[in-house]
Amino acid sequence: MATRMAERRDGQTGGALTGAEARALIRSGRHKGHTAGLAKGHVQGNLAILPADLAGEFLRFCQQNPKPCPVLAVGEPGSPALPTLGRDIDIRRDVGHYRVFRDGQCVAEPTTLDGVWRDDLVTFVLGCSFSFEWALLEDGLRLRHIEQNLTVPMFRTTIETVPTKHFRGGLITSMRPFKPADAIRAIQITSRFPAVHGAPVHIGLPGAIGVRDIMKPDFGDPLEVKADEIPVFWACGVTPQNVVATAKPPFFIAHYPGCMLVTDLHNSKLSSF
Amino acid sequence: MATRMAERRDGQTGGALTGAEARALIRSGRHKGHTAGLAKGHVQGNLAILPADLAGEFLRFCQQNPKPCPVLAVGEPGSPALPTLGRDIDIRRDVGHYRVFRDGQCVAEPTTLDGVWRDDLVTFVLGCSFSFEWALLEDGLRLRHIEQNLTVPMFRTTIETVPTKHFRGGLITSMRPFKPADAIRAIQITSRFPAVHGAPVHIGLPGAIGVRDIMKPDFGDPLEVKADEIPVFWACGVTPQNVVATAKPPFFIAHYPGCMLVTDLHNSKLSSF
Numbered sequence A, B: 001m002a003t004r005m006a007e008r009r010d011g012q013t014g015g016a017l018t019g020a021e022a023r024a025l026i027r028s029g030r031h032k033g034h035t036a037g038l039a040k041g042h043v044q045g046n047l048a049i050l051p052a053d054l055a056g057e058f059l060r061f062c063q064q065n066p067k068p069c070p071v072l073a074v075g076e077p078g079s080p081a082l083p084t085l086g087r088d089i090d091i092r093r094d095v096g097h098y099r100v101f102r103d104g105q106c107v108a109e110p111t112t113l114d115g116v117w118r119d120d121l122v123t124f125v126l127g128c129s130f131s132f133e134w135a136l137l138e139d140g141l142r143l144r145h146i147e148q149n150l151t152v153p154m155f156r157t158t159i160e161t162v163p164t165k166h167f168r169g170g171l172i173t174s175m176r177p178f179k180p181a182d183a184i185r186a187i188q189i190t191s192r193f194p195a196v197h198g199a200p201v202h203i204g205l206p207g208a209i210g211v212r213d214i215m216k217p218d219f220g221d222p223l224e225v226k227a228d229e230i231p232v233f234w235a236c237g238v239t240p241q242n243v244v245a246t247a248k249p250p251f252f253i254a255h256y257p258g259c260m261l262v263t264d265l266h267n268s269k270l271s272s273f
Helices: A019-027 A052-064 A129-138 A180-191 A238-247 B019-027 B052-064 B129-138 B180-191 B238-247
Strands: A042-051 A071-074 A098-102 A105-108 A121-127 A154-160 A170-178 A230-235 A251-255 A261-266 B042-051 B071-074 B098-102 B105-108 B121-127 B154-160 B170-178 B230-235 B251-255 B261-266
Touching (some): A019 A042, A042 A129, A052 A121, A170 A180, A170 A238, A180 A230, A180 B180, B019 B261, B042 B052, B042 B071, B129 B180, B170 B180, B170 B238, B238 B251
Antiparallel strands (some): A042 A261, A170 A230, B154 B170
């Protein structure tokens, strides 16, 4: 449920905005709710804010697990700026809805971080699948979960992340069905986008990664895989959320699911070639 | 049988030669037989020589079907030189064993084209799977047909080539089994090599392309696909051989299966990025 909107986009005004314009709307309180479809074509990011004493370890965890945890930017300790993602970003106000955790429990869901921000906090922005889905759609591939207005199905797997001292857990994947030739094309396209989960981690044999019933996802909605299709599994941004929640750090801030940071970067700029 | 050695390489001296040295050996008659493993790392090519009045159409067929018919070089009409593949190439003597066809029938299998060459002949050199298999092996992937010293299994499919007036026919594919993560890697690697068949054309569902029994290939040897593997299908250079044979041109020359043109190009130079 927490991730229900994280991978969803549907009818929404604001598609023609720039990233800066979208953030201005959010900052002023005039845009509430999820950011799917906002400032179309612009990179949106998952948010994780940790105290500096855990931030180094979390960055190492991300470095070791780039497919589920592709780092788009890391802030300076105490600084709310993320200049590589947008000149004017103030991470305390530029996301519409936050979740604040203490000892692994969500204790508040504020709309700004005024009064919550601390001088030891380090901001991580991680790539999300909106960007590679944009690339797939631009190429003319069809995404059934979008066409059916469903949340992409997500599955816990037996693939383990590479752990650090506090951060560990199984890889969580999102699944999209394709006909075989389209699956090959989807692999090619997403391979060009390592900053937003990159190439799939698995194709074709759900049981081999511990997925027993393709119609019973652990998160998101069930999605049909037709007889002439194969399931394609990508590393999912729910993985780091799950890893951090499991570690129960004393203090932690995330975006509210679906309410992402909208950046100035165009998705196409994340293509590695 | 005609293609039995075309996709095979096994123990063979001469692996450390340059392309030019390998051709000199062949030209002098000191190297006989197949070229698998000769001048390791160098591009080898399939040969097709057609009269000029059909050459234009054949080139168009190749242009329309780049996956089965990746053109490495086309000679000038009447010229035995292929300067982009090797400065000293004389196609009349640099392949060890040829097959000469009249009206679709093989009428001779000479070791040179002396007395056969004509001023209206156009030489086509097409990329072959040796090059992408080299890239897969360099990356550490394992190829079962090589490990078991078998000819790669090849299958007729229901995928049609894009026809021209005289040239038409179904796509013939070669199949290699991989675990899913390795299949994804193999797609990435071969996508970088469009000049030698490029990315696979199909994965995972043999029946969807008309392959009824994966253990009964149309050419080559049967090869096990284990329960934790998926079959990956590439367009195969047997396709143009089959297309030309079916067209029964009045005159046509090919290499004898397995006796390819060895070029000066290193396989790595075919990588598109």
